[in-house]
Amino acid sequence: MAVELSNKMSREIIERIKEISGQDPYLCMQCGTCSAGCTGREVMELLPRQVMRLLQLGDARALHCRSIWVCSTCLLCTARCPRGIDLARLMEALRVINLRSGGEVLVAEKIPVELLTRVPQMALTSGFRKLSA
Amino acid sequence: MKIPYFPGCTLYNKARGLDNSTRASLAALGVELAELSRWTCCGTVFPLARDNYMGMVAAARILAGVAGEGEDRLLTVCSFCYNVLKRVNYEMQHNPEARQKLNDYLEENYTGEIQVVHPLEICKEDVGFNAIQAKTSRNLKGLKVACYYGCMLVRPALEMGFDDPENPTVMEELVAALGAEVVEYPHKTTCCGSYQVLHENDLVRQRVRDILNSAAAKGAEAIITSCPLCQFNLDWLQGKILEQDAGFRQIPVLYFTQLLGVALELPRESLGLEQHYVDPRPLLLGA
Numbered sequence: 001m002a003v004e005l006s007n008k009m010s011r012e013i014i015e016r017i018k019e020i021s022g023q024d025p026y027l028c029m030q031c032g033t034c035s036a037g038c039t040g041r042e043v044m045e046l047l048p049r050q051v052m053r054l055l056q057l058g059d060a061r062a063l064h065c066r067s068i069w070v071c072s073t074c075l076l077c078t079a080r081c082p083r084g085i086d087l088a089r090l091m092e093a094l095r096v097i098n099l100r101s102g103g104e105v106l107v108a109e110k111i112p113v114e115l116l117t118r119v120p121q122m123a124l125t126s127g128f129r130k131l132s133a
Numbered sequence: 134m135k136i137p138y139f140p141g142c143t144l145y146n147k148a149r150g151l152d153n154s155t156r157a158s159l160a161a162l163g164v165e166l167a168e169l170s171r172w173t174c175c176g177t178v179f180p181l182a183r184d185n186y187m188g189m190v191a192a193a194r195i196l197a198g199v200a201g202e203g204e205d206r207l208l209t210v211c212s213f214c215y216n217v218l219k220r221v222n223y224e225m226q227h228n229p230e231a232r233q234k235l236n237d238y239l240e241e242n243y244t245g246e247i248q249v250v251h252p253l254e255i256c257k258e259d260v261g262f263n264a265i266q267a268k269t270s271r272n273l274k275g276l277k278v279a280c281y282y283g284c285m286l287v288r289p290a291l292e293m294g295f296d297d298p299e300n301p302t303v304m305e306e307l308v309a310a311l312g313a314e315v316v317e318y319p320h321k322t323t324c325c326g327s328y329q330v331l332h333e334n335d336l337v338r339q340r341v342r343d344i345l346n347s348a349a350a351k352g353a354e355a356i357i358t359s360c361p362l363c364q365f366n367l368d369w370l371q372g373k374i375l376e377q378d379a380g381f382r383q384i385p386v387l388y389f390t391q392l393l394g395v396a397l398e399l400p401r402e403s404l405g406l407e408q409h410y411v412d413p414r415p416l417l418l419g420a
Binding site: 019020021022037039040042043069070072073074075076078079086088089091092093096105106111115118119120121122123124125126127129130131 | 141142143146147148174176177178180181182183184185188211213283284288289290298299322323324326327328329330331332333334335336339340361362364365369
């Protein structure tokens with residue numbers, strides 16, 4: 001995978017991702033166990049394994065891909081990683097860096113009214129906590 | 134036996150059936166749930182960013198409040214509440230920085246001494262499945278039930294300490310004690326898509342379809358769960374799946390406490406069986 005200079009993450013951002021997640025993406029050996037079990041894999045343009053690889057390469061596409069917003073934090077990847085990486089925490093770090101600069105994907109006005117009136121309260125509280133700034 | 138009880142937001146609204154059937158079925162087993170006099174939202178999800186202590190404040194306050202009452206256990210049934218309360222409790226026990234920051238903020242001195250328990254644990258360890266079997270008056274023989282745990286009850290295994298994380302069996306043991314037939318299928322701990330129903334509806338629909346088809350292929354007539362969000366996704370989306378696939382076979386999705394209540398022949402009004410999208414009453418009550 002060729003890395004263009006424009007996709008390079010700054011040293012500072014890489015350190016923040018490590019600090020917020022407490023995880024070391026360099027431990028990943030690209031076995032793909034995380035991606036095989038992932039809840040969101042069918043609609044991810046980058047599988048969790050590929051997000052890990054981009055993090056290892058310092059490629060900013062990891063920070064701006066749809067996959068981090070499709071993650072439902074079910075922790076199957078974390079539970080099964082043979083290298084002991086808590087991938088869910090890395091996904092969360094990538095989300096919160098976006099969220100803390102105002103980037104979000106769940107906008108209240110865009111939730112269909114039919115769903116809004118039926119969905120359990122916990123879906124709204126958890127969804128807004130994970131996907132809204 | 135009396136245990137402090139945290140219902141949580143959804144049980145006071147969209148999942149009244151879970152609240153009522155939990156209180157009623159445990160009462161029939163000799164366990165009285167004493168709802169906390171004051172409680173707030175638990176925070177719903179455990180914050181995975183290590184610097185997000187604000188996301189733990191609500192759960193820590195609830196736990197410290199229970200300890201302040203001189204109690205040693207707290208029972209909750211919603212999978213999300215159980216997960217966040219138990220994980221925050223684990224942090225209070227094992228993470229000195231989290232403990233100090235949260236205690237400083239709350240002006241408490243809580244160190245994780247409360248034990249967060251789930252009704253499935255109460256059924257297994259406090260009441261016992263033999264005792265439950267002896268108390269059931271309605272035989273569910275022949276009813277084929279698939280147990281769905283989802284993600285929040287079992288993961289992460291170290292913090293949750295709830296059964297085997299890859300193959301939990303406590304719900305199956307309960308089903309067997311009620312005289313029903315357990316259906317084994319491979320999707321019982323896969324995620325239904327959770328809150329992504331708000332954001333990635335198509336993805337959740339596909340996940341739900343896989344889970345339901347997997348259980349149906351093994352002959353399941355009903356699915357039981359303890360999570361109001363799993364229940365909603367697995368139940369409500371069946372109508373949407375049916376719009377696209379006329380051959381799709383619908384399956385009632387109910388709370389394990391409702392099945393327990395049916396077996397104990399509790400009054401129908403305490404079970405909330407009429408609140409589901411796919412009506413379980415024809416199957417369970419012959420209505």
